[in-house]
Amino acid sequence: MERLAKIARKLSDASVKRYNSPYEEFQWPDALSLDDWHFSPELISIYGLEEFAALSEAQQKKLAFWETVNFFGLNIHGEKALIGGLAEHLYYMDWSPELSEYLHHFLDEENKHMTVFGTFCHRYGKKVYPDKKLSFPRKYEKGEADFLFFAKVVIFEELVDHYNLAMGKDERLHPLAQHINQYHHNDESRHLAFGRELSKKLFEQWAPTWKPETVAGVQSYLANYMVSTWREYYNPAVYADAGLDNGYALYQKAWDAPVCRAHRQAVSKSCIDYFLENRMMTEAPAV
């Protein structure tokens, strides 16, 4: 883990330098106007469909607002699971002190992100859309649960970060939405560097000790996890809140539409390539 310890050391130094308080970082207006964009139109889940093109700009902005509440909610649910798993891995087994030190920063940063996303959703959307992920307890081989946890973190964070990076730079957005995306991206770039390195390391360390069916199970589980993560970007409740009819049919249509599939594949490409190169997946997931 020497290389990983060095990376963790560097990332901890960077986290200390960029230490911030979300309470000082953001100004929260009492209300937001739906005359502003809060989500980049091209990233809206049904962008490219005729149903989107048929909307007036005011309707598209309303939909963009609810897509923001959904996207920030996805972050909240992902981070909630993340915080639990990170806490479990503090001072873990024979892991180096540098890893624990960095996990403290990781955990601290995720907790702050949740307060930011939670404030936005509660204050302006008056809700957080519920988490749809289900998990079933089962037995793991040694090292398997650790690997899966960190590999899932990478998948979840890579997809989110694509949106954060794009919207953090999007000057059309209301300054608050733009700032939240930018702020999140700044921390996430460190988390991603760490997550990629640690998941690869854990796979190299443990996969050779697993039964072949465990290795195959892990690989297909991660592919399925990426698909189910993507499905949450399409939410019938969002379409209903935006005043669109037949939310579920729209969800299904968007999921199946070639234009939306092309978007998902482009966004996932670098993450999938990394998993394939390092044998953590054997074929590209059908996103």
Ligand SMILES: [Fe+2]
């Ligand atoms: Fe985060």
Ligand SMILES: [Fe+2]
């Ligand atoms: Fe993160």
